[in-house]
Amino acid sequence: MKKNIAIIMGGYSSEHNISIKSGNVVHKYLDRDKYNAYRIVITRDKWYYLDGSNREHPMEKSDFSIGVDGKKIQFDCVFNAIHGTPGEDGLMQAYFELLGIPQTSCNHYEAALTFNKRDLLSTLKPYGVPCATSYFLNKGQTINEEAIVEKVGLPCFVKANRAGSSYGVSKVYDKKELGKAVEDAFKEDTQIIIESFLDGTEVSVGVITYKSEVTVLPATEIISENDFFDFEAKYMGKSKEITPARISEKQETNVKQLAEFIYKALGLKGYTRSEFIFIGDEPHLLEINTTPGLTEESLLPQQAKTAGISLEELFDSAIVEALR
Known part of the structure; x- marks a missing residue:
């Protein structure tokens, strides 16, 4: 039936x-x-x-x-x-x-945790997961530009803490730009996170449960025509997305192991897509998406296709695992 x-x-x-x-x-x-x-x-x-x-x-x-x-x-x-x-x-x-x-x-607690960038990074820090230096700011707090720059340096990223698709994200080069960037981020959320700039290769890695096994999909290398992987780059063709990523064997091993470790350590299930930037051979975590884009052009379906998994098989597996 x-x-x-x-x-x-x-x-x-x-x-x-x-x-x-x-x-x-x-x-x-x-x-x-x-x-x-x-x-x-x-x-x-x-x-x-x-x-x-x-x-x-x-x-x-x-x-x-x-x-x-x-x-x-x-x-x-x-x-x-x-x-x-x-x-x-x-x-x-x-x-x-x-x-x-x-x-x-994934379940409600894990979804809430991963959606909150600040809580996610704080939870993973005791596990030794590398990430950018960050500064937290809530709506209504005084913006101490000197303290922000002293902690995270310039350039830096100002991000809405609980938002996706690069809404509420700005790259800031000058201390004078911080106020406008913070104002834009607060349009998306009452909490923001300001992070140090990591200069390296950016990759996205899908981890799914497929046929009852945690499966790490081939990594996608992100090359944005814009200053970073913003909304235009993600959805308006302003980027190159190369799957599998052009990274060394050591980098590939490191990022796959870290992505799988995070998935298991947090007790995730279903689809996830994690974003990393390499500093040398070491991947630094940016964020985790637990309901990533699923169009034909989206990163997770691209990665599944490279792994030999069709959209029909990908979507069917999610239902099979949920019902299991």
Whole structure:
């Protein structure tokens, strides 16, 4: 008997439209011989099932069900394609855990931890995971430019602490630019993180659970035409993404081992994509995404393809593992 799969997409953040694209790709490639796939759009105002004629059918939030043509439909599994809140920060995960519905991403605590860059790096520091020097700032606090520059140096990166797709990120070369960069970051979040600039090769590494095994996918080398891997570089063709990355055998071994260690140490499951910058042969962690982009052009699908895993197999494996 076919399983009913809810593909949740959208969300409340600036990544809403990117998430819709990811969700539509999942919907396109799910095996219809095995699954009944339903596109479920999540917004602040409403949750609804979007049928093939683009008609909206409201969700019943008490049990996450829908009514279609007088029939109540409930779901065997949720495929999480929401980037940002509430799909990547633990809120949806906690909701589904309470309802007892399996879902494809990591559990609520791990999602909240990894979505919070400051908490993530603080948690991993005792394990010896290398990362940039950082300075934390909350909305309402005084901006001490001298203290910031003294700790992280220039240039530095100012980032929204809980955001993705490079929203709220600026590269700052001059102390005078800090105020504007902080202001931009606070448009995305009430917390920010300011990090030292790491000058080296940037790579992205996908780690997934595939056929019951933790699997590290081939690394992707990121070469941005812009000053860094910003929104334009990620989504508007302003970068080269080379898979597998042009790195040495030692670098490849080091980054794969570190990515797998982090995945296991944090108790992650489902898909993750971690970003690193090499200083010499040592990879330094930037961040972890637990609901990475899933379009045909996105990094994780690129890496899976290089590893010989099709989109059909990639998406099917996430559901199989969630149901397991």
